[in-house]
Amino acid sequence: MVQDDNTEVDSGARARRGGGRAGQRRRGGGGGLRQLDWTIPHLTDAPVEPLSAEGVAAVDNAAMRILEEIGIDFLHPEARQHLKRAGAEVTEGSERVRMGRDMVRELVAKAPSRFTITPRNPERRIEIGGRSQVFVNVSSPPNCSDLDRGRRAGNTEDFHNLIRLSQHFNCIHMLGGYPVEPVDIHPAVRHLDCIRDKLVLGDKVVHAYSLGTERVEDAMEMIRIAGGLSHEEFEASPRMYTNINSTSPLKHDWPMLDGAMRLAARNQPVFVTPFTLAGAMAPVTLAGAIAQQTAEALAAIVLLQHIRPGCPVVMGSFTSNVDMRSGAPAFGTPEYMRATQMSGQMARFYNLPMRASNACAANCPDAQAAWESAFSLWACVTGHANVVYHAAGWLEGGLCASFEKFVMDCETLQQVIAYNTPIGVTEEDLAVDAIRAVDAMPPSQRHFFGAEHTQSRYETAFYAPFLSDWRNFETWEESGSVQTPERANRMWKQILAEFEPPAMDPAIREELDAFVDRRKAEGGAPTDF
Amino acid sequence: MVQDDNTEVDSGARARRGGGRAGQRRRGGGGGLRQLDWTIPHLTDAPVEPLSAEGVAAVDNAAMRILEEIGIDFLHPEARQHLKRAGAEVTEGSERVRMGRDMVRELVAKAPSRFTITPRNPERRIEIGGRSQVFVNVSSPPNCSDLDRGRRAGNTEDFHNLIRLSQHFNCIHMLGGYPVEPVDIHPAVRHLDCIRDKLVLGDKVVHAYSLGTERVEDAMEMIRIAGGLSHEEFEASPRMYTNINSTSPLKHDWPMLDGAMRLAARNQPVFVTPFTLAGAMAPVTLAGAIAQQTAEALAAIVLLQHIRPGCPVVMGSFTSNVDMRSGAPAFGTPEYMRATQMSGQMARFYNLPMRASNACAANCPDAQAAWESAFSLWACVTGHANVVYHAAGWLEGGLCASFEKFVMDCETLQQVIAYNTPIGVTEEDLAVDAIRAVDAMPPSQRHFFGAEHTQSRYETAFYAPFLSDWRNFETWEESGSVQTPERANRMWKQILAEFEPPAMDPAIREELDAFVDRRKAEGGAPTDF
Numbered sequence A, B: 001m002v003q004d005d006n007t008e009v010d011s012g013a014r015a016r017r018g019g020g021r022a023g024q025r026r027r028g029g030g031g032g033l034r035q036l037d038w039t040i041p042h043l044t045d046a047p048v049e050p051l052s053a054e055g056v057a058a059v060d061n062a063a064m065r066i067l068e069e070i071g072i073d074f075l076h077p078e079a080r081q082h083l084k085r086a087g088a089e090v091t092e093g094s095e096r097v098r099m100g101r102d103m104v105r106e107l108v109a110k111a112p113s114r115f116t117i118t119p120r121n122p123e124r125r126i127e128i129g130g131r132s133q134v135f136v137n138v139s140s141p142p143n144c145s146d147l148d149r150g151r152r153a154g155n156t157e158d159f160h161n162l163i164r165l166s167q168h169f170n171c172i173h174m175l176g177g178y179p180v181e182p183v184d185i186h187p188a189v190r191h192l193d194c195i196r197d198k199l200v201l202g203d204k205v206v207h208a209y210s211l212g213t214e215r216v217e218d219a220m221e222m223i224r225i226a227g228g229l230s231h232e233e234f235e236a237s238p239r240m241y242t243n244i245n246s247t248s249p250l251k252h253d254w255p256m257l258d259g260a261m262r263l264a265a266r267n268q269p270v271f272v273t274p275f276t277l278a279g280a281m282a283p284v285t286l287a288g289a290i291a292q293q294t295a296e297a298l299a300a301i302v303l304l305q306h307i308r309p310g311c312p313v314v315m316g317s318f319t320s321n322v323d324m325r326s327g328a329p330a331f332g333t334p335e336y337m338r339a340t341q342m343s344g345q346m347a348r349f350y351n352l353p354m355r356a357s358n359a360c361a362a363n364c365p366d367a368q369a370a371w372e373s374a375f376s377l378w379a380c381v382t383g384h385a386n387v388v389y390h391a392a393g394w395l396e397g398g399l400c401a402s403f404e405k406f407v408m409d410c411e412t413l414q415q416v417i418a419y420n421t422p423i424g425v426t427e428e429d430l431a432v433d434a435i436r437a438v439d440a441m442p443p444s445q446r447h448f449f450g451a452e453h454t455q456s457r458y459e460t461a462f463y464a465p466f467l468s469d470w471r472n473f474e475t476w477e478e479s480g481s482v483q484t485p486e487r488a489n490r491m492w493k494q495i496l497a498e499f500e501p502p503a504m505d506p507a508i509r510e511e512l513d514a515f516v517d518r519r520k521a522e523g524g525a526p527t528d529f
Helices: A055-072 A077-086 A101-108 A157-170 A187-201 A213-227 A231-236 A254-265 A286-307 A336-349 A367-382 A403-419 A432-439 A472-479 A484-498 A506-521 B053-070 B077-085 B101-108 B158-166 B188-203 B213-226 B232-238 B254-265 B284-309 B334-349 B365-381 B404-417 B432-437 B473-478 B484-498 B506-521
Strands: A073-075 A096-098 A114-117 A126-129 A134-137 A143-146 A150-153 A242-244 A268-271 A313-316 A352-359 A385-393 A401-402 B072-075 B097-099 B112-119 B128-129 B134-137 B143-146 B150-153 B243-246 B270-272 B313-316 B354-357 B387-392 B400-402
Touching: A055 A073, A055 A101, A055 A286, A055 B101, A055 B432, A073 A077, A073 A286, A073 B188, A077 A096, A077 A254, A077 A286, A096 A231, A096 A506, A101 A286, A114 B077, A126 A134, A126 A254, A126 B134, A134 A157, A143 A403, A150 A231, A150 A286, A150 B112, A157 A187, A157 A403, A157 A484, A187 A213, A187 A506, A213 A254, A213 A506, A242 A254, A254 A286, A254 A403, A268 A286, A286 A313, A286 B432, A313 A336, A313 B150, A336 A352, A336 B077, A336 B270, A336 B404, A336 B506, A352 A367, A367 A403, A367 B365, A367 B404, A367 B484, A385 B188, A401 A403, A403 A484, A403 B365, A432 B284, A484 B365, B053 B072, B053 B097, B053 B101, B053 B284, B077 B097, B077 B254, B097 B188, B101 B284, B128 B134, B134 B158, B143 B404, B150 B400, B158 B334, B158 B484, B188 B506, B213 B232, B213 B254, B254 B270, B254 B284, B270 B284, B270 B400, B284 B313, B284 B334, B313 B334, B334 B354, B334 B365, B354 B365, B365 B404, B387 B404, B400 B404, B404 B484
Parallel strands: A134 A385, A143 A401, A242 A268, A268 A313, A313 A352, A352 A385, B134 B387, B143 B400, B243 B270, B270 B313, B313 B354, B354 B387
Antiparallel strands: A073 A096, A114 A126, A143 A150, B072 B097, B112 B128, B143 B150
């Protein structure tokens, strides 16, 4: 059972949703705070491409040489057997797998360039690939923080509250990895509680960690139950996803491979995200780091496409640089931006969707956090990341989920969505007649505030932020000089106070709880790897 | 005389400068703080273009219709006479001027697409246009603030200190408008003190306000003296610049026109920046606001090209939206970004350099200030702004110069410079051999920290920020949880404490002081307009 208050979903009214067109404003939804309607953002600009076509070909060639000449360790016997059958060179008694570029290209070409994922509420279906860009909450930090209680280890209550924020904001499209790790739940059963609670508190696409056999099988079953689906319906199209990381350099470990293979076999999407920090787990040069990232990602994609040709996959990018003085990872840097854009080029070269992150290294939600996140976010926009992981709430290079940062990030995510509204150039948009009309007024009235052209458009002409304070200094000072994190603090409290979970059929809820109870009674999943 | 301490330039050592290539790191210079070498940043990416070619043509056509059908008020009789001679329709007794598109296109085409400006130190020469992007300090706020003393009206000491910061940071390329208005100096002589002090405390390109005849003539003479130039040498190439704003909608006022005409006549650059806030002084639609901005800018450029064909001009963009609830200008918004990018498209259509701004609406140097400025800055990068005004120090929609924000902005400006470093894709960059070498190590040593490929590059591989705190949370907390503005506060104090002005020939200094003393004795400039 969900353990804290305010989650009795049977009594929960379905969140009101606006009429629909992208960029439209609304009030309502939990919190009484204005937010944009649910929409799948569409990238309207051409991507920024730091590599020339020759540069892309050079990185591709380097990735292929890594796969052919050096190879990748697959720490999973079945994975190696699959790859051997697919034509790879696998030495008996070794984990190393080498694969020729013809085989790689043939199998990678089977992956779809775009696909949908449909959660238990079909209105929350998302598109991955093409010009779509979807945002995922911060995932997997061990700690969380807010201005009132400071920093603390992850726990169930905070996990629930961050899921509520993720569900509340329409600019968050998927409930990704745990927004904070609830370490007060035993690892053997944590996945059961967490995935059930994500399914109950939210109705968006849900992620499952690939941490071995049982967790992934449990997750697929719970998501199937929550969707009211038969096994055949579940497998007919994507309903969830997982994300796996390579253990760079050049290694895919057993638990993630096992989970990924199980999802792929059932046609569920796998994001493959190498952990190629330049200068640490990958070459210090960006071209080298991206070549290695590409090789590690393609190696797993080849495996999955052999297991189930055409299964949905995403090429993930997490390449950034490290602080060469300390070895600590840095994010939102110029190098992170370029690596993200280069990753986008490589993903498009292979006709694959791409994932990146809205990351920062800052320790508190101050100006550094904001500029690092803004740099990361614009890298995701200009690099055409189809999925932006850690889009809201991330601090400390991923070691902490901040409640205030979550709200701040949602403000900038909404601005990115508004930015992608196409520019109108009709006669009415060009407004020569409006300019003529204002010019015809007496000099003291020659402004556009009162013009009919303005009055008929002002409510929707501009994006209206919910968090920015645009009052003048004197008014702002008189009202207490409240800075951004304090404003965000008030907002998440209001959102949580007013949160109502989406409706769920009582019979489905019962079946879900029964499954969780049974699996807990069976001991959950092993914790010995 | 400069009135406060630390400005005895005769004793000042010329700031040390590093060897040179863009992106190289250095220590030294005032403050002992690491900063990038002086370099003229080069935009390496293709611009982002929200308008299609048809959209650009539609905005051009609307601008031409405004100039032809509606016209622009020129509140300067000589300007109207010039335009009449150039072929414009000028009604006797009216300030309104209408001009046909053939005349506009012919005269605008005479303007150079790029030019240089050479200050008293020729090593600080800058390029305007093409793929160059230069940064200018915050200009013209009436107030300034810092964490110690709070917000206050501008004064001479703060003016000097902000000029020192502008001179210190290599990422600031021009000493633009007053970084704060020193209201303790009488307006009749303020320009004499301020420009002299800018010339003494700095050696970068200097701006002069176009506030009527005397100020502009005085400024040109002082800059000529400081450069040790004959009148002919001064006029032979750009040595300074001014920026003029239209009084939108559709008006150019006398003081600015008079100054601009005098600079153009002597071949000195004029930036023409309409004040077209969408929904207030311009249409609420972005296409309409940019059409009006284009018309107002071209009208002045036509005038200047008739006065001196080929004189250097810049098309300025200041189009943003207003808060439709209060009418207050907003900056760093999605609309600001798009307007800036559209302005870049229009400037390139006319083959003119473009100016935009690193602006924000926030009241303190917090996260909102950082994300609004980051959004503005990336608009300048993606829109190919050749000149980024207000690049460091701006707060409150331009009503306040913040010492801490100045330092914070210089951090992000440096990151933009580093971002524009081209990506290498040589065999060495692709690093397949380095990956092979690391792979050949025992498993526990399979990381790149110790690899030769890393060791030979780590000092210059990544941009190293001077302001970001990348330490882990525990270390950051133990050392006092210092947030970004507090770190910036320490830095500007250190920079000012260690500042040494650039050398100036004592004879030139004497001539400059004598000029200022004489003009003060004559009463300075009129203040009755």
